[in-house]
Amino acid sequence: MENKKKLVVAVTGLNNTDNPGPGIPVIRAIRESSGLDVKVVGLVYETLEPGIYLRDLVDKVYMLPYPSEGSEAVLDRLSYIHHREHIDLLIPNFDAELYTFIKSEKVLHEMGIRTFLPTLEQLEERHKGNLDAFGEKYDLLVPESMPLLYENDIRKIDEKFEYPVMVKGKFYDAYIAYNEEQVLSHFNKISAKWGLPVIVQEFIRGTEVNVVALGDGQGNTVGAVPMRKQYITDKGKAWGGITLDNPDMLELTHRIIRATRWRGGMELELMRTDDDQYYILEINPRIPAWVYLAVGAGQNLPEALVKLAMGMEVEPFTSYETGKIFVRYSWDMIIDMKDFEKISTKGEI
Amino acid sequence: MKIRKNIAVSDTGFVFDPSTGESFTVNETGQEILNLLKKEKSYDEIATAITMRYDIDRSGFEKYYQDFIEMLNHYHLIDYEG
Numbered sequence: 001m002e003n004k005k006k007l008v009v010a011v012t013g014l015n016n017t018d019n020p021g022p023g024i025p026v027i028r029a030i031r032e033s034s035g036l037d038v039k040v041v042g043l044v045y046e047t048l049e050p051g052i053y054l055r056d057l058v059d060k061v062y063m064l065p066y067p068s069e070g071s072e073a074v075l076d077r078l079s080y081i082h083h084r085e086h087i088d089l090l091i092p093n094f095d096a097e098l099y100t101f102i103k104s105e106k107v108l109h110e111m112g113i114r115t116f117l118p119t120l121e122q123l124e125e126r127h128k129g130n131l132d133a134f135g136e137k138y139d140l141l142v143p144e145s146m147p148l149l150y151e152n153d154i155r156k157i158d159e160k161f162e163y164p165v166m167v168k169g170k171f172y173d174a175y176i177a178y179n180e181e182q183v184l185s186h187f188n189k190i191s192a193k194w195g196l197p198v199i200v201q202e203f204i205r206g207t208e209v210n211v212v213a214l215g216d217g218q219g220n221t222v223g224a225v226p227m228r229k230q231y232i233t234d235k236g237k238a239w240g241g242i243t244l245d246n247p248d249m250l251e252l253t254h255r256i257i258r259a260t261r262w263r264g265g266m267e268l269e270l271m272r273t274d275d276d277q278y279y280i281l282e283i284n285p286r287i288p289a290w291v292y293l294a295v296g297a298g299q300n301l302p303e304a305l306v307k308l309a310m311g312m313e314v315e316p317f318t319s320y321e322t323g324k325i326f327v328r329y330s331w332d333m334i335i336d337m338k339d340f341e342k343i344s345t346k347g348e349i
Numbered sequence: 350m351k352i353r354k355n356i357a358v359s360d361t362g363f364v365f366d367p368s369t370g371e372s373f374t375v376n377e378t379g380q381e382i383l384n385l386l387k388k389e390k391s392y393d394e395i396a397t398a399i400t401m402r403y404d405i406d407r408s409g410f411e412k413y414y415q416d417f418i419e420m421l422n423h424y425h426l427i428d429y430e431g
Contacts, residue, residue, distance in 0.1 A: 207369070228370035245355060245367035272369075322367045323357075 004037035008085055009306060010113075012043045013093025013289075014051025014058065019172075019235050020328075022093040024051045025292040027058065029302035032295065036306060041085050047344050053335050060085060063347035067100040074100055075107060082111055089114045089309050091302075093286055095171040096194075098123060116217075116309035117264045118285050126260070126283040128168055128199045134283075138259045140252075141279045143204050143271075147197035154183050157200055166201040169194035174236060176203065204281070206273040209244065211253045212287065212294050214301045216308055217263030223301050223317035224253045225294035230325070238290050238328075243297045245322040252278055265291075265305060290326060297324040352386045352421070353428040366426060373424065378403065382417060 009030060013021025027040050042051055042061040052061045062081045065073040074097075081087065090113050092101045101108070102117050109115075117123075125134050128145070135142030146153075146160055157165060157180070167186040168174045171194050177183040183200065190198045213224035226249040231240030253268060265287035271279045287302060294301050297320040307314045342349045352358075357365045362380040364373040375383060378399065385395045392414070400410055421427050 209370075230370065242370040244370050246369075323365060323370075 004035060005310070005312070006037045006039075007088045007306065007310065008039045008041060010041040010043055010081070010085070010087045010090045011058075011093065012045075012064070012091070012097060014042045014044050014049040014054075014061075015046065016050040016054075018233055018330075019237055020289040021049075021051075022287045022289045022291055024054065024057065025289060025295075026091060026093060026287055026302045027051075028292055029295045029300050030306055031057065033300065033303040033306070035312075036303065038306075039085075041081065041087060043081070043090075044343075047340065050333065052343055052349065053333050053339060061343065061349045063343065067097045071100045071104055075104055078108070078113070079111065082113060087113045089116075089306060091115075091287075091305070092117070095284065095286065098285055114309045116305050118262060118266075122260055122262060123285050126285065128170060128201075128282060129197055131201075131280070131282075135280065138256065140256070141277060143202035143279055143281065145199055145201040147199055148183075148187055149197050151184065151187065154180055154187060157183060161200065161202055164203045166203055168199045168201060170197060170199065201281070204271040204273065204279045206271040206279070208281070209246070209249060209270050209272050209278075210238075210241075210288070210290075211249055211266075211268040211270070212291050212301060213253045213257060213262075213266045213268065214287075214304055214308075215257040215260075215262030215264065215266060216314075217261060219258045219261045220316060221254045221257045222304050222308065222314055223294070223299040223320075224250055225297055225299055225301075225320050226250060226253075227290065227293055231327070240325065240327045241290055241293055243293060243320060243322055243324045248276070248278060252280075256280075256283070265301065293324060293326040294320065296326065297321045350386070350418070351389045351428050352383060352426055356387075356426055358383050358387065364426070366424070369425070371424065379417060382414070383421075386421075 011023045011027055013023030015021040016024045030038050039059050042058040043064045044052055045066055051058055064077055102120050102123055105115055129147045131142045131145055164176050164178045166174055167177050167183055169190040173190050175186045177186055187198050209228050211224055211226045214222040216222050226244040226246045227241045228244055229238040229241045233239050267284040267288035269282040271281055299317040299320050304314045355367050362375045396407055396410055400407055
């Protein structure tokens with residue numbers, strides 16, 4: 001029997017809520033690996049992240065300070081956790097924490113913790129606020145956008161755009177607005193939650209489609225699976241989706257990864273117009289929460305990411321099953337007060 | 350005119366477009382017409398096959414056929430290039 005490689009992998013994003021983080025599907029995927037024997041350390045920010053209590057998937061859980069408390073606080077805490085758990089690899093799954101972890105990559109490596117993340121340049125240039133320049137640099141179709149730094153900027157929107165427009169937070173949240181009043185309301189809500197700038201984007205009519213992909217950092221696409229959301233929550237999250245056989249989407253993905261030499265997981269959010277053009281709405285610099293669909297369709301991308309990070313050989317995926325569907329569901333877990341008490345008072349469980 | 354090559358039509362009348370992920374259901378007659386279109390049969394051949402099998406004359410069939418084709422067109426299931 002093949003000897004499985006023993007690893008300790010720390011994962012964030014255990015918030016399997018109606019706005020789900022990718023942590024649990026990532027863990028589920030690497031647990032299914034035939035070549036890896038993984039101990040999973042969950043890193044959480046809130047005491048009610050459901051993944052904390054999924055004890056058959058997560059071996060140990062630690063609270064982390066929010067990235068807004070500064071990288072020193074995060075690294076101090078990680079150092080304590082590492083001392084106890086000997087983490088081999090860290091897979092962060094939130095956009096908002098990526099900056100901290102990418103900036104700390106060297107320190108983490110010195111501690112003995114590997115990551116497999118995009119570079120700071122890659123992270124910055126695909127940022128929603130920089131999407132125009134990104135499109136121009138790589139000759140890609142992107143909706144026009146403008147950053148809103150002040151409330152007064154809202155008046156300038158109709159100089160550049162026709163309503164409706166999309167109003168987006170720099171990390172999360174996107175709303176459609178049909179007039180200035182609606183933009184203002186979204187601006188206030190989004191800026192309070194995610195800070196500035198708030199981004200206004202041209203509204204592109206069409207069907208939203210997505211791709212989950214993994215780049216090796218050398219310009220090669222290790223795997224990519226396109227999907228269309230079939231059931232969307234009021235937060236715009238996929239609650240059901242289906243894999244597509246779409247060479248245009250795959251070609252676009254390969255092009256982006258080749259041009260940017262992308263390293264790590266990626267989600268492309270695309271809008272397909274009626275005349276079959278693909279606009280890039282967003283490039284999310286991490287694995288998306290629906291990644292388990294790709295696993296079910298034949299591409300275990302989280303496992304491949306772990307192997308790449310650990311310097312193991314990974315053969316690029318060349319196929320996947322079309323027409324595979326995921327349907328998400330909610331499930332009420334019954335938790336013992338003692339577990340909640342432990343994570344709340346000791347910050348670990 | 351023919352149905353796009355990658356469109357799958359099952360025995361139960363379930364039609365799946367793998368490039369968009371859209372799926373549809375058609376009744377027995379629709380399924381027969383789809384399969385004839387997939388085999389690249391001409392309008393005349395399709396009209397003959399259907400009018401022989403069902404209680405409908407040619408002019409009646411033509412109206413339904415045009416409606417059906419319009420719907421296939423609307424859902425981008427027809428291949429005009431191939």
